[in-house]
Amino acid sequence: MTKFVDSPYVLNMREVTRESYNRYWDERNGGNVSYRLLAEEVESYEDVHEVKASFELGFDASAIAGYYYLVTGTGRYFRNVYSRPTLDLGLVKISADGQSYDIVWGFEDGGKPTSEFPSHLMSHIERLKVNPEQRVVFHCHPTNLIAMSFTQPLDERHLSRILWKMQAESIVVFPQGIGVIPYMTPGTNDIGVKTSEKMAEFQAVLWPHHGLFASGVTLDETYGLVEVIEKAAMIFSQVGAQGGKILQEITDQELQEIAEFFGMTPHAGFLDL
Numbered sequence: 127m128t129k130f131v132d133s134p135y136v137l138n139m140r141e142v143t144r145e146s147y148n149r150y151w152d153e154r155n156g157g158n159v160s161y162r163l164l165a166e167e168v169e170s171y172e173d174v175h176e177v178k179a180s181f182e183l184g185f186d187a188s189a190i191a192g193y194y195y196l197v198t199g200t201g202r203y204f205r206n207v208y209s210r211p212t213l214d215l216g217l218v219k220i221s222a223d224g225q226s227y228d229i230v231w232g233f234e235d236g237g238k239p240t241s242e243f244p245s246h247l248m249s250h251i252e253r254l255k256v257n258p259e260q261r262v263v264f265h266c267h268p269t270n271l272i273a274m275s276f277t278q279p280l281d282e283r284h285l286s287r288i289l290w291k292m293q294a295e296s297i298v299v300f301p302q303g304i305g306v307i308p309y310m311t312p313g314t315n316d317i318g319v320k321t322s323e324k325m326a327e328f329q330a331v332l333w334p335h336h337g338l339f340a341s342g343v344t345l346d347e348t349y350g351l352v353e354v355i356e357k358a359a360m361i362f363s364q365v366g367a368q369g370g371k372i373l374q375e376i377t378d379q380e381l382q383e384i385a386e387f388f389g390m391t392p393h394a395g396f397l398d399l
């Protein structure tokens with residue numbers, strides 16, 4: 127039997143946190159990831175069967191009772207996850223009553239899940255209602271997107287339209303657009319509730335002046351969503367740097383045609399047709 131640290135799931139987490147760090151999206155302890163694993167994926171490993179610590183959640187997670195999440199640790203640095211996965215990552219199992227969780231692997235120096243664990247789990251619960259395959263929540267601090275939260279109205283339609291119009295790819299990757307919550311204190315249950323409410327409608331939610339919460343079925347897909355959103359925001363920044371004057375654009379009609387061609391339905395009311 128093999129050790130969980132050698133599993134493909136841990137390798138995926140090591141790679142994606144390193145990648146995101148290298149993009150400057152996770153300075154210091156910025157950013158966190160949670161990745162749902164199925165019991166049959168986890169339980170064949172020899173070193174995941176003992177409860178090392180248990181903690182109260184402080185909210186009701188009975189919708190995901192018994193589920194496993196591989197998660198980054200609170201206060202831990204993405205820069206370090208690659209080289210010390212058994213310290214900076216942990217595998218937790220939500221209790222049968224959904225009120226607490228057990229750490230069954232990792233966090234070997236006494237760590238705990240990310241401070242944003244409430245937002246992660248509440249988002250998982252909401253996205254699972256939309257898509258039973260939902261597995262990943264990824265939070266990071268993408269530079270150009272955060273900058274837009276200072277210069278642009280915090281309006282979902284407005285921001286989604288800018289991001290869609292910066293590159294032909296955007297509307298195919300996030301046809302529902304991007305959700306936005308008001309500025310709120312990170313780490314709280316309150317920001318978790320607001321974020322998860324948006325997750326019912328959007329796969330990605332902007333935290334103004336802070337970062338992005340993205341969700342998806344696989345780590346690749348979820349990280350790819352962050353990449354595409356931030357690439358659009360980066361082009362928007364560059365357009366500004368080149369003087370900001372738009373001489374020609376992707377029209378709403380053209381956006382609709384791209385979406386149709388790829389079988390996507392844009393968020394109702396976000397295009398002027």
Ligand code: 2HA
Nearest residue numbers: 155156157158242312
């Ligand atoms: O984990 O990014 O939002 C540190 C953060 C908090």
Ligand code: ZN
Nearest residue numbers: 156157336337
């Ligand atoms: Zn953050």
